[in-house]
Amino acid sequence: MVAGLVLLGGVALPVTAAVPARAATSGTFAYIANAVSNTVSVLNLATNTVTTTIPVGTQPEGVAVSPDGTTAYVANLASNTVSVINTTTNTVTTTIPVGTSPFAVAVSPDGTTAYVTNESSGNVSVINTATNTVTTTIPVGTSPFAVAVSPNGTTAYVNNLGSGNVSVINTATNTVTTTIPVGSNPEGVAFSPDGTTAYVTNGLSNNVSVINTATNTVTTTIPVGSVPQGVAFSPDGTTAYVTNGLSNTVSVINAATNTVTTTIPVGLSPFAVAFSPGGTRAYVTNSNLSTVSVIDTATDTVTTTLSSGIAPRGVATARVPVVATATCPAGHVITGGGYQQSGGAVPPVQVTNRPAGNTWQILADNQNTNYTNVTPYAVCAP
Numbered sequence: 001m002v003a004g005l006v007l008l009g010g011v012a013l014p015v016t017a018a019v020p021a022r023a024a025t026s027g028t029f030a031y032i033a034n035a036v037s038n039t040v041s042v043l044n045l046a047t048n049t050v051t052t053t054i055p056v057g058t059q060p061e062g063v064a065v066s067p068d069g070t071t072a073y074v075a076n077l078a079s080n081t082v083s084v085i086n087t088t089t090n091t092v093t094t095t096i097p098v099g100t101s102p103f104a105v106a107v108s109p110d111g112t113t114a115y116v117t118n119e120s121s122g123n124v125s126v127i128n129t130a131t132n133t134v135t136t137t138i139p140v141g142t143s144p145f146a147v148a149v150s151p152n153g154t155t156a157y158v159n160n161l162g163s164g165n166v167s168v169i170n171t172a173t174n175t176v177t178t179t180i181p182v183g184s185n186p187e188g189v190a191f192s193p194d195g196t197t198a199y200v201t202n203g204l205s206n207n208v209s210v211i212n213t214a215t216n217t218v219t220t221t222i223p224v225g226s227v228p229q230g231v232a233f234s235p236d237g238t239t240a241y242v243t244n245g246l247s248n249t250v251s252v253i254n255a256a257t258n259t260v261t262t263t264i265p266v267g268l269s270p271f272a273v274a275f276s277p278g279g280t281r282a283y284v285t286n287s288n289l290s291t292v293s294v295i296d297t298a299t300d301t302v303t304t305t306l307s308s309g310i311a312p313r314g315v316a317t318a319r320v321p322v323v324a325t326a327t328c329p330a331g332h333v334i335t336g337g338g339y340q341q342s343g344g345a346v347p348p349v350q351v352t353n354r355p356a357g358n359t360w361q362i363l364a365d366n367q368n369t370n371y372t373n374v375t376p377y378a379v380c381a382p
Contacts, residue, residue: 028276029087030283030317031072032292033060034309040074040083041308042090043283045276045317048294048304052090056083062104062146065318066111066129072316073114073127075102082116082125084132087320094132098125104146104314108171109153115169117144117158124158126174136174140167146188150213151195157211159186159200166200168216178216182209188231188272190240192255199240199253201228208242210258222258224251230272234297235279241295243270243284250284250293252300262300266293274315285312325359328380334359336379 030043033056040054040063057076065072065087072085075098082096082105099118102125107114114127117140124138124147141160149156149171156169159182166180166189183202191198191213198211201224208222208231225244233240233255240253243266250264250273267286270293275282282295285308292306292315328334359378 028278028317028319030274030276030292030315031063031065031074031085031087032283032285032308032312033063033074033314034290034311035059035061035077035287035313036311037309038076039309040072040085041312043292043306043308045281048306050306050308053309054085054090054092056085056092057081057095060313062102062117062314063316064105064107064114065316066107067109068111069318069320071129072318073105073107073116075105075116075314077101077103077119080118082114082127087318096127096132096134098127098134099123099137103144106147106149106156108149109151113171115147115149115156115158117147119143119145119161124156124169138169138174138176140169140176141165141179145186148189148191148198150191151193155213157189157191157198157200159189161185161187161203166198166211180211180216180218182211182218183207183221187229188242190231190233192233192240193235193237197255199231199233199242201231201242203227203229203245208240208253220258222253222260224253224260225249225263229270230284232273232275232282234275234282235277239297241273241275241282241284243273245269245271245287250282250295264295264300264302266295266302267291267305271313272315274317276317277319283315283317285315287311287313326378327359328378332380332382334378335381338377338379 028045032041042052044051057079059078060074061077062075074083084094099121101120103119104117116125125134126136142162145161146159158167167176168178170177183205185203187203188201200209209218210220225247227246229245230243242251251260252262267289269288270284271287273284284293293302294304296303
Protein backbone atom coordinates (compact mmCIF):
# COMPACT_ATOMS: atom_id res chain seq x y z
CA MET A 1 0.00 0.00 0.00
CA VAL A 2 1.14 3.59 -0.62
CA ALA A 3 2.13 5.19 2.69
CA GLY A 4 3.05 8.68 1.47
CA LEU A 5 5.60 10.56 -0.61
CA VAL A 6 9.35 10.91 -0.36
CA LEU A 7 11.54 13.50 -2.04
CA LEU A 8 14.26 12.03 -4.23
CA GLY A 9 16.27 14.52 -6.24
CA GLY A 10 13.53 17.09 -5.68
CA VAL A 11 10.85 14.84 -7.15
CA ALA A 12 8.04 13.46 -4.98
CA LEU A 13 7.81 9.69 -5.35
CA PRO A 14 5.38 7.26 -3.75
CA VAL A 15 6.55 5.13 -0.85
CA THR A 16 5.29 1.62 -0.23
CA ALA A 17 5.43 0.43 3.38
CA ALA A 18 5.46 -3.12 4.72
CA VAL A 19 4.30 -4.58 8.00
CA PRO A 20 7.37 -5.32 10.13
CA ALA A 21 8.43 -8.93 10.48
CA ARG A 22 7.81 -10.66 13.78
CA ALA A 23 10.63 -10.25 16.30
CA ALA A 24 10.49 -13.99 16.97
CA THR A 25 12.20 -14.61 13.64
CA SER A 26 15.39 -12.96 14.87
CA GLY A 27 17.97 -14.24 17.32
CA THR A 28 20.84 -16.72 17.43
CA PHE A 29 20.27 -20.30 16.35
CA ALA A 30 22.13 -23.53 15.69
CA TYR A 31 21.29 -25.77 12.73
CA ILE A 32 22.03 -29.45 13.34
CA ALA A 33 22.04 -32.04 10.55
CA ASN A 34 20.59 -35.35 11.79
CA ALA A 35 21.96 -38.04 9.46
CA VAL A 36 19.55 -40.84 10.34
CA SER A 37 16.46 -38.70 10.97
CA ASN A 38 16.88 -36.92 7.61
CA THR A 39 16.13 -33.65 9.36
CA VAL A 40 17.71 -30.43 10.59
CA SER A 41 17.05 -29.43 14.19
CA VAL A 42 16.82 -25.68 14.81
CA LEU A 43 18.15 -24.82 18.26
CA ASN A 44 17.37 -21.45 19.85
CA LEU A 45 20.63 -20.49 21.56
CA ALA A 46 18.94 -18.05 23.93
CA THR A 47 16.90 -20.84 25.52
CA ASN A 48 18.88 -23.93 24.42
CA THR A 49 15.69 -25.52 23.13
CA VAL A 50 14.87 -27.05 19.77
CA THR A 51 12.22 -24.80 18.26
CA THR A 52 11.52 -26.73 15.07
CA THR A 53 12.64 -29.66 12.95
CA ILE A 54 12.99 -29.34 9.18
CA PRO A 55 12.76 -32.36 6.83
CA VAL A 56 15.59 -32.36 4.29
CA GLY A 57 17.18 -34.99 2.04
CA THR A 58 18.53 -38.42 2.89
CA GLN A 59 21.47 -38.59 5.29
CA PRO A 60 22.23 -34.91 5.85
CA GLU A 61 25.84 -34.51 6.99
CA GLY A 62 27.16 -30.98 6.56
CA VAL A 63 25.44 -27.64 7.15
CA ALA A 64 26.49 -24.02 6.67
CA VAL A 65 24.68 -20.70 7.04
CA SER A 66 25.08 -17.64 4.82
CA PRO A 67 26.90 -14.65 6.39
CA ASP A 68 23.69 -12.61 6.54
CA GLY A 69 21.94 -15.41 8.43
CA THR A 70 19.04 -15.74 6.02
CA THR A 71 19.88 -19.09 4.39
CA ALA A 72 21.17 -22.50 5.48
CA TYR A 73 22.67 -25.06 3.11
CA VAL A 74 22.54 -28.78 3.94
CA ALA A 75 24.54 -31.49 2.15
CA ASN A 76 22.45 -34.67 1.79
CA LEU A 77 24.96 -37.50 1.28
CA ALA A 78 22.56 -40.23 0.13
CA SER A 79 20.37 -37.91 -1.98
CA ASN A 80 23.24 -36.26 -3.88
CA THR A 81 21.62 -32.91 -3.21
CA VAL A 82 21.84 -29.73 -1.17
CA SER A 83 18.73 -28.48 0.64
CA VAL A 84 18.38 -24.70 0.79
CA ILE A 85 16.59 -23.49 3.94
CA ASN A 86 15.02 -20.06 4.46
CA THR A 87 15.95 -19.40 8.09
CA THR A 88 13.16 -16.89 8.69
CA THR A 89 10.49 -19.46 7.80
CA ASN A 90 12.52 -22.61 8.51
CA THR A 91 11.37 -24.19 5.27
CA VAL A 92 13.26 -25.76 2.37
CA THR A 93 12.89 -23.40 -0.58
CA THR A 94 14.75 -25.45 -3.17
CA THR A 95 16.93 -28.52 -3.64
CA ILE A 96 20.12 -28.43 -5.71
CA PRO A 97 21.52 -31.55 -7.43
CA VAL A 98 25.29 -31.85 -6.89
CA GLY A 99 27.86 -34.66 -7.16
CA THR A 100 27.87 -38.11 -5.60
CA SER A 101 27.88 -38.35 -1.80
CA PRO A 102 28.01 -34.65 -0.89
CA PHE A 103 29.41 -34.39 2.61
CA ALA A 104 30.29 -30.83 3.63
CA VAL A 105 29.37 -27.31 2.57
CA ALA A 106 30.92 -23.89 3.13
CA VAL A 107 29.72 -20.42 2.09
CA SER A 108 31.98 -17.61 0.93
CA PRO A 109 32.21 -14.53 3.22
CA ASP A 110 30.29 -12.41 0.70
CA GLY A 111 27.53 -15.02 0.53
CA THR A 112 27.61 -15.34 -3.24
CA THR A 113 29.03 -18.85 -3.48
CA ALA A 114 28.73 -22.19 -1.72
CA TYR A 115 31.27 -25.00 -2.02
CA VAL A 116 30.17 -28.63 -1.61
CA THR A 117 32.52 -31.61 -1.29
CA ASN A 118 31.35 -34.69 -3.21
CA GLU A 119 33.09 -37.58 -1.47
CA SER A 120 32.47 -40.30 -4.05
CA SER A 121 32.92 -38.01 -7.08
CA GLY A 122 36.29 -36.66 -5.98
CA ASN A 123 35.27 -33.10 -6.72
CA VAL A 124 33.71 -29.90 -5.39
CA SER A 125 30.47 -28.39 -6.68
CA VAL A 126 30.45 -24.59 -6.85
CA ILE A 127 26.98 -23.12 -6.29
CA ASN A 128 25.85 -19.63 -7.28
CA THR A 129 23.66 -18.72 -4.30
CA ALA A 130 21.69 -16.11 -6.26
CA THR A 131 20.42 -18.72 -8.72
CA ASN A 132 20.94 -21.85 -6.60
CA THR A 133 22.64 -23.60 -9.51
CA VAL A 134 25.98 -25.37 -9.87
CA THR A 135 28.19 -23.19 -12.04
CA THR A 136 31.27 -25.43 -12.16
CA THR A 137 32.85 -28.54 -10.69
CA ILE A 138 36.43 -28.63 -9.41
CA PRO A 139 38.41 -31.92 -9.39
CA VAL A 140 40.29 -32.42 -6.10
CA GLY A 141 41.81 -35.42 -4.29
CA THR A 142 40.38 -38.76 -3.22
CA SER A 143 37.28 -38.66 -0.98
CA PRO A 144 37.01 -34.91 -0.35
CA PHE A 145 35.54 -34.51 3.11
CA ALA A 146 35.55 -31.09 4.78
CA VAL A 147 35.77 -27.64 3.20
CA ALA A 148 36.38 -24.13 4.53
CA VAL A 149 36.66 -20.73 2.86
CA SER A 150 39.25 -18.21 4.04
CA PRO A 151 37.95 -15.06 5.78
CA ASN A 152 38.99 -12.89 2.83
CA GLY A 153 37.21 -15.23 0.41
CA THR A 154 40.17 -15.80 -1.89
CA THR A 155 40.90 -19.41 -0.98
CA ALA A 156 39.05 -22.60 -0.15
CA TYR A 157 40.70 -25.54 1.60
CA VAL A 158 39.38 -29.05 0.91
CA ASN A 159 40.43 -32.05 3.00
CA ASN A 160 40.96 -35.17 0.89
CA LEU A 161 40.29 -38.07 3.25
CA GLY A 162 41.75 -40.73 0.97
CA SER A 163 44.73 -38.71 -0.25
CA GLY A 164 46.01 -37.44 3.08
CA ASN A 165 46.25 -33.88 1.80
CA VAL A 166 44.48 -30.56 1.39
CA SER A 167 43.56 -29.08 -1.99
CA VAL A 168 43.95 -25.29 -2.13
CA ILE A 169 41.38 -23.69 -4.42
CA ASN A 170 41.72 -20.20 -5.89
CA THR A 171 38.12 -18.98 -5.66
CA ALA A 172 38.61 -16.40 -8.43
CA THR A 173 39.45 -19.08 -10.98
CA ASN A 174 37.95 -22.13 -9.23
CA THR A 175 41.12 -24.10 -9.81
CA VAL A 176 43.40 -26.03 -7.48
CA THR A 177 46.65 -24.10 -7.15
CA THR A 178 48.54 -26.42 -4.79
CA THR A 179 48.18 -29.46 -2.55
CA ILE A 180 49.35 -29.57 1.07
CA PRO A 181 50.40 -32.93 2.59
CA VAL A 182 48.96 -33.39 6.10
CA GLY A 183 48.28 -36.41 8.34
CA SER A 184 46.28 -39.57 7.75
CA ASN A 185 42.54 -39.21 7.08
CA PRO A 186 42.20 -35.42 7.32
CA GLU A 187 38.63 -34.82 8.45
CA GLY A 188 37.98 -31.29 9.77
CA VAL A 189 39.35 -27.93 8.61
CA ALA A 190 38.94 -24.38 9.90
CA PHE A 191 40.58 -21.00 9.27
CA SER A 192 41.51 -18.67 12.10
CA PRO A 193 39.42 -15.45 12.05
CA ASP A 194 42.40 -13.45 10.76
CA GLY A 195 43.01 -16.00 8.01
CA THR A 196 46.70 -16.51 8.76
CA THR A 197 46.33 -20.08 10.01
CA ALA A 198 44.27 -23.15 9.24
CA TYR A 199 43.84 -26.21 11.46
CA VAL A 200 43.30 -29.65 9.92
CA THR A 201 42.28 -32.62 12.08
CA ASN A 202 43.92 -35.90 11.06
CA GLY A 203 41.57 -38.69 12.10
CA LEU A 204 44.01 -41.59 11.98
CA SER A 205 47.09 -39.62 13.09
CA ASN A 206 45.42 -38.30 16.25
CA ASN A 207 46.75 -34.82 15.71
CA VAL A 208 46.10 -31.43 14.15
CA SER A 209 48.18 -29.99 11.30
CA VAL A 210 48.79 -26.24 11.63
CA ILE A 211 49.01 -24.61 8.20
CA ASN A 212 50.55 -21.22 7.45
CA THR A 213 48.14 -19.93 4.83
CA ALA A 214 50.64 -17.48 3.34
CA THR A 215 53.00 -20.31 2.37
CA ASN A 216 50.50 -23.21 2.34
CA THR A 217 52.86 -25.29 4.47
CA VAL A 218 52.44 -27.21 7.72
CA THR A 219 54.41 -25.42 10.44
CA THR A 220 53.68 -27.73 13.38
CA THR A 221 51.52 -30.63 14.50
CA ILE A 222 49.47 -30.71 17.72
CA PRO A 223 48.71 -34.05 19.44
CA VAL A 224 45.06 -34.32 20.50
CA GLY A 225 42.68 -37.16 21.37
CA SER A 226 41.76 -40.29 19.46
CA VAL A 227 40.21 -39.84 16.00
CA PRO A 228 39.91 -36.04 15.88
CA GLN A 229 37.13 -34.95 13.56
CA GLY A 230 35.59 -31.50 13.83
CA VAL A 231 37.43 -28.25 14.53
CA ALA A 232 36.34 -24.64 15.05
CA PHE A 233 38.04 -21.42 16.12
CA SER A 234 36.45 -19.13 18.68
CA PRO A 235 35.25 -15.82 17.19
CA ASP A 236 38.17 -13.95 18.82
CA GLY A 237 40.67 -16.44 17.42
CA THR A 238 42.34 -17.24 20.74
CA THR A 239 41.08 -20.79 21.05
CA ALA A 240 40.20 -23.77 18.89
CA TYR A 241 38.05 -26.74 19.88
CA VAL A 242 38.64 -30.20 18.38
CA THR A 243 36.19 -33.09 18.74
CA ASN A 244 37.83 -36.46 19.41
CA GLY A 245 35.43 -39.07 18.07
CA LEU A 246 36.89 -42.12 19.81
CA SER A 247 37.98 -40.41 23.03
CA ASN A 248 34.54 -38.80 23.56
CA THR A 249 36.26 -35.54 24.40
CA VAL A 250 36.99 -32.06 23.09
CA SER A 251 40.59 -30.80 23.04
CA VAL A 252 40.95 -27.08 23.78
CA ILE A 253 43.89 -25.56 21.89
CA ASN A 254 45.56 -22.25 22.72
CA ALA A 255 45.96 -20.80 19.23
CA ALA A 256 48.88 -18.58 20.25
CA THR A 257 51.02 -21.49 21.51
CA ASN A 258 49.46 -24.33 19.50
CA THR A 259 49.17 -26.44 22.64
CA VAL A 260 46.26 -28.28 24.26
CA THR A 261 45.35 -26.51 27.50
CA THR A 262 42.53 -28.78 28.65
CA THR A 263 40.33 -31.68 27.59
CA ILE A 264 36.55 -31.66 28.05
CA PRO A 265 34.52 -34.89 28.37
CA VAL A 266 31.40 -34.79 26.17
CA GLY A 267 29.02 -37.39 24.75
CA LEU A 268 29.55 -40.50 22.68
CA SER A 269 31.30 -40.03 19.31
CA PRO A 270 31.51 -36.24 19.17
CA PHE A 271 31.63 -35.20 15.54
CA ALA A 272 31.29 -31.47 14.88
CA VAL A 273 31.60 -28.28 16.91
CA ALA A 274 30.47 -24.67 16.44
CA PHE A 275 30.78 -21.61 18.65
CA SER A 276 27.87 -19.31 19.39
CA PRO A 277 28.21 -15.99 17.53
CA GLY A 278 29.35 -14.30 20.75
CA GLY A 279 31.78 -17.10 21.57
CA THR A 280 30.45 -17.73 25.08
CA ARG A 281 29.31 -21.26 24.30
CA ALA A 282 30.26 -24.12 22.00
CA TYR A 283 27.89 -26.77 20.65
CA VAL A 284 29.16 -30.32 20.05
CA THR A 285 27.16 -32.97 18.19
CA ASN A 286 27.39 -36.44 19.76
CA SER A 287 26.58 -38.64 16.78
CA ASN A 288 26.10 -41.92 18.65
CA LEU A 289 23.96 -40.49 21.44
CA SER A 290 21.65 -38.19 19.44
CA THR A 291 22.57 -35.35 21.75
CA VAL A 292 24.34 -32.00 21.71
CA SER A 293 26.76 -31.01 24.47
CA VAL A 294 26.72 -27.30 25.39
CA ILE A 295 30.09 -26.03 26.63
CA ASP A 296 30.61 -22.85 28.66
CA THR A 297 33.78 -21.50 27.06
CA ALA A 298 34.72 -19.44 30.12
CA THR A 299 35.03 -22.57 32.27
CA ASP A 300 35.48 -25.22 29.55
CA THR A 301 32.79 -27.37 31.11
CA VAL A 302 29.61 -28.94 29.76
CA THR A 303 26.68 -27.06 31.28
CA THR A 304 23.86 -28.99 29.64
CA THR A 305 23.13 -31.77 27.18
CA LEU A 306 20.30 -31.43 24.69
CA SER A 307 18.39 -33.98 22.66
CA SER A 308 18.48 -33.73 18.88
CA GLY A 309 17.50 -35.96 16.01
CA ILE A 310 19.13 -39.34 15.39
CA ALA A 311 22.87 -39.23 14.64
CA PRO A 312 23.55 -35.47 14.72
CA ARG A 313 26.52 -34.63 12.54
CA GLY A 314 27.16 -31.15 11.12
CA VAL A 315 26.33 -28.03 13.12
CA ALA A 316 26.39 -24.33 12.25
CA THR A 317 25.41 -21.29 14.30
CA ALA A 318 24.20 -17.91 13.09
CA ARG A 319 22.46 -14.68 13.91
CA VAL A 320 19.12 -14.78 12.10
CA PRO A 321 17.80 -11.29 11.36
CA VAL A 322 14.33 -9.83 11.18
CA VAL A 323 13.47 -9.80 7.49
CA ALA A 324 10.88 -7.36 6.16
CA THR A 325 10.19 -6.12 2.65
CA ALA A 326 8.37 -3.29 0.93
CA THR A 327 7.15 -3.85 -2.62
CA CYS A 328 6.48 -1.31 -5.37
CA PRO A 329 3.03 -1.37 -6.98
CA ALA A 330 2.56 -3.08 -10.32
CA GLY A 331 3.92 -0.99 -13.15
CA HIS A 332 6.37 0.88 -10.92
CA VAL A 333 10.14 0.47 -10.69
CA ILE A 334 12.06 0.39 -7.42
CA THR A 335 14.66 3.17 -7.25
CA GLY A 336 15.69 2.90 -3.61
CA GLY A 337 14.47 2.36 -0.11
CA GLY A 338 15.09 2.66 3.59
CA TYR A 339 13.58 1.87 6.96
CA GLN A 340 11.95 3.49 9.97
CA GLN A 341 12.69 2.56 13.59
CA SER A 342 10.08 2.23 16.30
CA GLY A 343 9.01 -0.04 19.11
CA GLY A 344 12.19 -0.27 21.14
CA ALA A 345 14.63 1.79 23.13
CA VAL A 346 17.65 0.33 21.36
CA PRO A 347 18.02 0.27 17.57
CA PRO A 348 19.02 -2.93 15.76
CA VAL A 349 22.62 -4.02 16.06
CA GLN A 350 22.91 -4.15 12.30
CA VAL A 351 20.61 -3.18 9.48
CA THR A 352 21.20 -4.11 5.85
CA ASN A 353 19.20 -2.35 3.15
CA ARG A 354 19.16 -4.04 -0.20
CA PRO A 355 17.01 -4.36 -3.31
CA ALA A 356 15.47 -7.76 -3.89
CA GLY A 357 13.72 -7.86 -7.23
CA ASN A 358 10.91 -5.27 -7.12
CA THR A 359 11.11 -5.00 -3.33
CA TRP A 360 13.30 -3.28 -0.79
CA GLN A 361 14.51 -5.73 1.84
CA ILE A 362 15.59 -4.99 5.39
CA LEU A 363 17.70 -7.39 7.46
CA ALA A 364 17.77 -6.20 11.08
CA ASP A 365 19.84 -8.03 13.68
CA ASN A 366 18.17 -7.31 17.02
CA GLN A 367 19.13 -10.48 18.84
CA ASN A 368 20.64 -8.60 21.81
CA THR A 369 17.91 -5.98 22.17
CA ASN A 370 14.19 -5.55 22.75
CA TYR A 371 13.85 -3.88 19.38
CA THR A 372 10.83 -5.26 17.57
CA ASN A 373 9.72 -2.96 14.76
CA VAL A 374 11.77 -2.32 11.65
CA THR A 375 9.52 -0.92 8.96
CA PRO A 376 11.00 -0.74 5.47
CA TYR A 377 9.84 1.50 2.67
CA ALA A 378 10.47 1.31 -1.04
CA VAL A 379 11.00 4.35 -3.24
CA CYS A 380 9.06 3.71 -6.41
CA ALA A 381 9.05 5.46 -9.77
CA PRO A 382 6.32 5.18 -12.44
